Amino acid sequence: MNKISTHLLTLSLCVCLSWLSHFAVAQSYGNISGSVQSPKGEPLANINIALEGTSQGTSTSADGSFTLSRVAEGSYTLVASSVGYTTQKRNVTVKAGETTALQLQLSESATELSGIEVQGQAAQYKVDVPSTSLRIQTPLLEVPQNIQVINREMLQDQRIFDMLEGVSRNVSGVTRLEHWDNYARLNMRGSRIAPFRNGMNVQSSWGPLTEDMSFVERIEFVKGPAGFMMANGEPSGFYNVVTKKPSGVTRGEATLTVGSFDTYRATTDLDGKLSEDGRLLYRLNLMGQTKGSHRPYEYNNRYTVAPVIKYQIDDRTSLTAEYTYQYAQTSPIGSAYVFSANGYADLPLDFTIAEPNLDPSTVHDHSTFLLLEHQLADNWKLSGQLAYFNYEASGSSFWIAGVDEAGDMQRTMSIWDALNIGKFGQFYVNGEVQTGGITHKILGGLDLGSKRYIADWNQSATLNGPTTFNIYNPVHYVPMDSLPQFDRSRSLRQRAGSNILSQTYSGIYLQDELHFWDERLRLTLAGRLTSSTDNQYTNITENTKFTPRTGLSISVDPMTSIYALYDQAFLPQVGNTLDGKGLEPVTGNNVEFGLKKDWFDGRWNSTLALYRITKNNVAQSQFDEETGISYYVQIGQTQTSGIELDIKGEIVPGLTLVWNYALTDSEITEDVVEANIGNPVPGFAKHLTNGWLNYRFNSKLIQGLGLSLGYQWQVERSTWSWAGSSGQEALPDYFRLDGAISWQNEKFNVALNVNNILDEYLYSGSAYSTYYYWQTEPPRNFRLSLGYKF
Template sequence: MFGYFRKLPLSILFLFLCLSINAQTKITVQGTVKDINNVPLQKVSVLLNHTHTAFTDENGHYIFTEVPTRTENTIRFTHTGFETLQQKVKGDQLDVVLLPSTAQLQTVEITGRTETGYKNTASFIGTKTATPLKDVPQSISYVTKELMQDQAAVRMGDIVKNFSGVNQFTFYDDITIRGFRINGGSTTQLLNGLRTFTGFWKQPMVNYLERVEVIKGPASALFGNASPGGTINRVTKKPLAEERKSLSFTMGSFNNVRTLADFTGPLNDEKTILYRLNIGYENTQSFRDLQFDKNLVIAPSVSFLPTEKTRINFDAVYNKSNSRLDRGQSVLYQGDLHSTPISRSLSATNDYLNEETYTVTASLNHQFSSRLAFNLAYLRTGYTEDLLEHRSANAYAVDSAGKAIPNLVARQSFIRKKNPTSDNASAYLTYNIETGKVSHKLVAGYDYATSKLLPGASQLTASNYQLKAGGAAAYNPAKAADYVFYTYTAADGTKMSIPKPNVSSFDINRNDNKLEDPSKYTYVAQNSAVLPSFNSISGVYLQDQIGFGNLKLLVGGRFETYTDKQFYKTDSVKSVSQHTFLPRLGIVYSVTRNINVYGMYTKGYNPQDVAVQTNPLSGGPFDPINSKLLEAGLKTEWLNGNLTANASVYHIVQTNTLYNANEPGNPDKMIQIGEETAKGIELDVTGRITENWDLTVAYAFNDAVISHSGKADSSLIGVQKPNAPKHQGNVWTKYTIPSGPAKGLGVGAGANFVTERNVSLNTTQSLPGYVLVNAAVYYKVNKVTLQVNFNNVTNKTYWVGGYDYIRLFPGAPRNWQATISYTF
């Protein structure tokens, strides 16, 4: 017993030493959590070794004390709206960046994008599922609202220079992608992933857009008929769960005045009802004679989140535009591009173009389980056009012998009213499942879209030359005695007797704009251009994204039915249907954490335009357009995911494209080209180099030519497709001083270039290449930002596109915009 008590102090001492040693080996583990914009995240759940939990404070800081020393600790970060992140830490400090969650992206993006900057992480456009862009086996380019703001972009034409392989075709909502033309007048554009159209003539404002995306190559396997070059998707701004409000005022060259407002936030304390309202007003003139634009955009959006598994969204965009339609610049007959001022237009002072466009979207996303989700969306688009215009007749006026007068452009006048509509409904299921080590992301869906032009649309056309017997007709020198003649006095005083036009010709050597009297013209109802029409597209599609280790496969297909109701709204109505199957195969392999390689094969299909098919003067009916794409490339991420660098090579073949035959006396005559081929390389770099330095770079080489033809057009083989430059590129960068006396001061600079282009299949008419330099200065003080943008700094004369030398579309000379914005 005595021995036991004698050993007790030693035992207590040993226990004390053990406790001391143990106490000395406990550490504190801490760090900060931020988003990709370097903003601290509050209330992030942080789980240490699956047992201890902490939350980040308002500075994004978390801390665990009394952590036993071990080889490494496991920390898991979870936060609503962000991807879960789990990492191991061997020391006492771990700072992390959380990426936005892609799980909330559905057919229509219901939740707002939380990223800021030029980089976008994910999109549904490539797969109709929540897939990071690096895992989509197809090239997708995008421009975010931040880049639009920094460049003071107002319309799509201001944006497209940032996309590799995309080029303007005209002033209108009309572009080429990889050498293939698309325009807003057809339902091959997407709004939040749903088929829609714009008015074609005027490019809509972009103030209500979160970003603009281009999926390169045919997207037909998911969205129905589409251009083989690519499809544009406009993503609208969505409500956010936090209060944000901003106002901006802009003034600049050409008497430009613009006001924008953007308000968003929750409508209730539970944040289950969110709203967003974008408003834009613009009143501007142009460097082009008599041209102006007055635009009003109202874009409300409401999100309803009744449960964590159900989301409902309502969006609307209303655009009212009052302007004149600018058909472009004309130069002297067989003259050079500089023979007339780029400011000269052929409009009359009483011309007008009044347009109204609306889109209304309703969408539902319900998550039945962590694996199964249902998506339902409906989009209605309506457009109203009220037009009076004086424009070229696509020819020069003639003398008594029928020869062109070099400085006198023949004109015609249109009076047109129409109101087409489209409807698009889409429903699909997504299901995620794992079979052993193989994961599947399944999509099964159906969509139905219609496009209608109801009775009531009409067009009156005045053209040709006056007849003595009354009326008007194309001039025939052999029957000159049948026509009215008048004495024309040239600018140099020379007089000549020439046929009198129905609509006065325009002397492009002088400013001949004046008030015209359309009541004196002889009009012909040209209703073939606006006959009632109805067409529908329906499709059933299946898709499986298969994951196995570093390998991802995409296998999909769509069975599509296209129906055109000929002689719509008459007793002779007849439905004509066409069917096709569109496969899509893709592969992505993760070489490293930062580098993915991919390959893609897909087919596309496009029925010919209804107006052309039903026009008896076009030479139709014509076979549908078919296409196929082979593409491969790299998708990489650097600088902790803040910067992406992608490259792609592609080969596209399209058959049965229609071109204007340029047949004298029949401007509606079309010819069908046997085959076109486009092949090229594209490079894109986008993102943030440092916290205060943003960058975007794009380059494309595109060889788009006529590769096969019939007997009538064999001379066209090897001809470069219109408005498809072989080389083009863009760079833009912005740097903001982070500290010191000049804190908040930023500068932006960039340039874009385009090489020579044909304006038609007539290779004697081409547009020169050009390089444009742009710059900007920014200064932010608290909640106020001052911004001045300088465009075309070197005052370069250039043309963005054209149809021929009578319809050329020059770019703006040197100009500036100054903006003051306030956020609160």
């Protein structure tokens, strides 16, 4: 362990010891457990359970049971509520060292359905518990890690269509980098973060198709390694897209949206029961969209079909089957890029290298999930999940062969046909046992995965027009007989050749979260053993690695916790050293400290985190001019450190805020080329802050009226991973202002969102070889939405 890690561990122990005296005189705690049923005696799942005047809450499991742990001794009012059910309140007294048992019954109520939807809208940005797909059952306030959640209300207020839009603004330190209108690349804490869906790691080089928000319930950003979810990936973390599931309440919602650049979109969300006894439930989400662009000849037309069926086999067992089909038809991949030899932003905002008579690129994206949950006992649950992904793309991509200072450009087009298949399996158990005065929350399981991506990008040709294409005087339209003709007579597997990117892995993990002193102190001890085989362009490497995890969380009071974390991940590397040996994987170590607090009876929450991620064994490519041999030298290290602050929730009645700030510093600390030491690692903004403020009026004259204002501000932006010639300019600072005005009642809602209010020239990009390339964002634009609930 290096000196920094030793000092940080010593500090955490000192903090722990300093609070022991506090625990000796702190108030004692007990527990509340119970169940919620319908009048017919059916267990009700996903019922919200909360203690008035506190931040403590949970939701019922599949068998209707719930537990609230570490409740301070005293008298409370417990509230059980859910959309479509009457709210029930029950007075409860908690005694030290005892568990208070309750039996609750809720009946359906159409009146309550509309009331909860409207009244709860303003305060719903704050989320207290993770989704079950994150496996852990600890409230977010007590988890020794920075986890931020973007829920459905936030996505709706900001009118976000997919992961390529403003999702990143709601989490500290997240930046969106390169995209080709079909997949999203998000960076955080110094590197790309992996995309998950429902707890499955679906990351690949390209694909699957980025999720449309019509079928998304929430997005969870887990910062830093998380051995309970993955180990073979970047140590910066991941985001988990959680899809909508049946709620057991019969309801529906339809929304129509029109907007700038010929945007037309319709969504439908249907939720209900397929059997009278409520054991067979369904959820169906549909979406259709045609959308143009501020650049001519560019478009993104999509539709989505996402049915979900859930069957409650018995009081303890449920089976959920989910299928999602996404279709996308877009202009050729890469048409959004702008190129110039003379610097960034020297072309109009609507400049394009595309042509009007090019065939579109199409994507067919299928995914299937099968989830089996079984309550083994009151405190033990077994979950098993299988998933299959199939992503097929057919189209072409743009790049250039060169551009000179006079603006003369050689555009090239390549075929881009691809197939991406992923197969995943997860089996894990959650449980709780007592040993003396210590509570153990156990998590253990097995992860299996297989990913394979093949593509044909080998065929390419220059896009020749009647005249030389000049970026300062562009003349569009290439005659049909001059367009590239690609050969698709053979199968994709035959055409792909060595263009193969694949990975198979298996992991077994065990985590014990020990609760001491009436659960005021929590110590996490965990480990994961992961084996992976990676194939990159027929270069194969195999790795088996054990990654430990240690976390400490201390409750200063029921609404405040401090934590310390040490966690590891590894990243396989493919290649050989000069003597022919394979590369060792990159090892990523994360040391993190944080303070979490709920404010004003839990209406809003703040998280402050300090971290340092060290990546060792980073390989550097080398070329021996005498022998003509390319090889790797494994002498490299990078360090990313930073501070993150997230604030989220209802600040005062009716006023909801999302605000965050991140200071990120990522640099090379060891390198075979000494001059590189101290240089920044590409792909981050040193200072990044975002805000979204929403106020909903409650006075009689203007009840339901809402006003929103938000911004994104990036300072000292670095480009991403390409290296250009020395002396090329850096990216300028970035500031964007958005806003919205809306109105809603029990049935209707209407909203007008305006993005880039200041009409700024906004872009991201990089230096590449001897020129620059970038992608522009739309100028001032609007989206007008009308929704109806039934």
